[in-house]
Amino acid sequence: MKPSIRPDLESLAPYRAPQPEAPVRLNTNECPYPLPEGFANDLAETARGIGLNRYPDREATALRKGLADHAGHPFDGVWAANGSNEVLEQLLLAYGGPGRRVALFTPTYVMHAQLARVCLTEVVTEPLDEAFRLTERHAEHVRRERPELVIVCSPNNPTGNAQDPDAVAAVCEAAPGLVVVDEAYAEFGGASAVSLLPRLDNLAVVRTFSKAFSMAGARLGYVLTSPEIVEDLQRVRLPYHLSSLTQAAGEVALRHVAEAAELLDAIRAQRDRIVQALTAMDGVRPYPTDANFVLFHPGRPADEVWQGLLDRGVLIRDFSTLAGTEGCLRVTAGTPEETDAFLRALTEVLA
C-alpha cells in the first residue's frame, strides 16, 4: 500500500527542468568554467584538514564573517544555507505558513511559487509590466493586498532584467512584512538592492555561490538582512544544516573572489554577443538582460526550435508555456565555443 501524500501536494509536479543528454548544455544558468586552479587547490587542501567526525559549526561563524566582510554588511545580519533555494525555503517557513500569503510578480522564477506551496503559503501574483519591470503599480498592489511576504527577483529569471532599486524600495515601504529580493544573478549586472539594506529593516537580499562563483555543485547560498530576521531563520533551520565541507568551500571561495570575478567578464561578453547576434537574425527578438542568460522569441514555434537545437547537440530551456513568456526560449551564456555552437545551430534551425 502506498502511503497517501498530503492532499494539497497530489497535483504538484517535482521541479525538474528537462535534462536530455547534450554536448552543449546551456539550460540551467551555471558558470561554464571549472574552478580556477588556485581556488581548486586551496579547496582540496582545506578539505583535507576538516574533522568530518565532528558536527559542523551550527552557526557557520567563519563563513558568515567572511560573507559579512565581502558584502560590507554586519555579521549578525548574514545567514547561509544549502543554495539560495534553501535560504528561500527557510524564509517561507519562518514568514509564510497557513493563513499567510506571499506576493510574486510574474513571470518569475517558478521555484518561488513551488516553495510557497510546499510551505502552505498562499500565492498572490501580479504581472510585471510589458518590459518585465517592477513599477509603482506593484507597490500599490502590495499596499492593497498586504501579503506577509513579497518576493522580487532581480535580475529576474527567466526574463534577465534587473529591477530599479527605487521600485524595490517603494515595495518595501508599502509592505507590512518581509520583502525578499532574490539576487541569484546580481554579479552579472544591474543595480543591487544591497544598498537599501541600511535604511530598510524589512528587506532580505538573497545571493548564491551557484552562478558567479562557479560553485553550483557545492550548494551554497546566503542572505543579507537584519539580525532579527536571522534569529527567526535560526528557529526553522535544521540543526547542523550546512555541512563542514560546504562551509569550508564558501570560505575558500571568498579567498579567491578576484579569480572568480575574472570569469564574469568573459561570461558577460558572451551574453552580449548572443544578444547582438540574435538581434541581427530575422524575426528573432532577444530581451534586454543583466544576467548570464538571454530570453528570446525565436519568431517560430518555440518547441520546434528547441528540438531542432537539441538535435544539433545544444540544450537550452523552453519557457514557451510559462504565462508571460509565451513562445520564448532562454539560453545561458557559456564559453565562446558554446556560443558558436548555439548560434550555428540556431542559424541552421531557422534557415
Ligand code: PMP
Ligand atoms: N534564484 C534564482 C532566480 C535562480 O534562478 C536559481 C537557480 N536556478 C536559484 C535562486 C537557486 O539557486 P541555488 O539554490 O543554486 O543557489
